[in-house]
Amino acid sequence: MNADEFGMNLERVRSVIGSAAVKAGRDPLTVKLVPASKKVSPEVLRIAYDSGLRVFGENRVQEARDKQPLLPANIEWQFIGGLQKNKAKEAVRLFSLIHSVDSVELAQEIDRRAREAGKVQQVLIEVNVGGESSKHGAAPEQVSPLAGAIFACNNLELKGFMTVAPFFEELEKVRPFFRKLREIRDELEQRSGAKFPELSMGMSHDYQIAIEEGATIVRVGTALFGARQYPEKTT
Ligand SMILES: *Cc1c(COP(=O)(O)O)cnc(C)c1O
Numbered sequence: 001m002n003a004d005e006f007g008m009n010l011e012r013v014r015s016v017i018g019s020a021a022v023k024a025g026r027d028p029l030t031v032k033l034v035p036a037s038k039k040v041s042p043e044v045l046r047i048a049y050d051s052g053l054r055v056f057g058e059n060r061v062q063e064a065r066d067k068q069p070l071l072p073a074n075i076e077w078q079f080i081g082g083l084q085k086n087k088a089k090e091a092v093r094l095f096s097l098i099h100s101v102d103s104v105e106l107a108q109e110i111d112r113r114a115r116e117a118g119k120v121q122q123v124l125i126e127v128n129v130g131g132e133s134s135k136h137g138a139a140p141e142q143v144s145p146l147a148g149a150i151f152a153c154n155n156l157e158l159k160g161f162m163t164v165a166p167f168f169e170e171l172e173k174v175r176p177f178f179r180k181l182r183e184i185r186d187e188l189e190q191r192s193g194a195k196f197p198e199l200s201m202g203m204s205h206d207y208q209i210a211i212e213e214g215a216t217i218v219r220v221g222t223a224l225f226g227a228r229q230y231p232e233k234t235t
Pocket of ligand 1: 036038059080081164200203204205219220221222225
């Protein structure tokens, strides 16, 4: 991947974001691109940085810890993968936003580690909208109690919701899953009176649909960086 190739990919992704937003009657600036940088080398991330990107989304705590020192300090790192409780302390140190809180136990551990670090950690609740056993995320009916537990944590700030939707060849089939995440958010806003502005949904093959359904964060890997070298373990 050289700078020209990356530049073309980035231009293409930005144009899809722009047209999907316009189609949905939204300002394209309300959609944040978080490049999914798992298994992408520091050299290629440097190319992305030089193209103006300042946010990356990593899946593994260890990989982010290794890469961060090799790249400029003014990059914002977000965590998009499944988080184990025993990595919570490192995650609080490394990431501005954790997308993948899916249990009360994990929330409380992140809260405890954030308190120790003197930080208010921004988080999203990951929801398994498709009910797939292979996916992380809280079941839709667990979202309300989990949000309640997060409210009770002084060192957590709930910014919104995230999902990894099921994969469909036929793109339109994914739309109800993104819509469902938005409805879960809207309902919780109504009942709590609080605001949860962020909807992190949409990946390389489906982000235009996610944007039409209200995504404020799209996590795009392959469409920017090309196919990853070896299979991703998603469970
Ligand atoms: C890898 C990954 C992405 C990006 O996937 P692509 O299909 O390569 O765009 C987005 N979100 C999560 C949680 C991921 O693990």
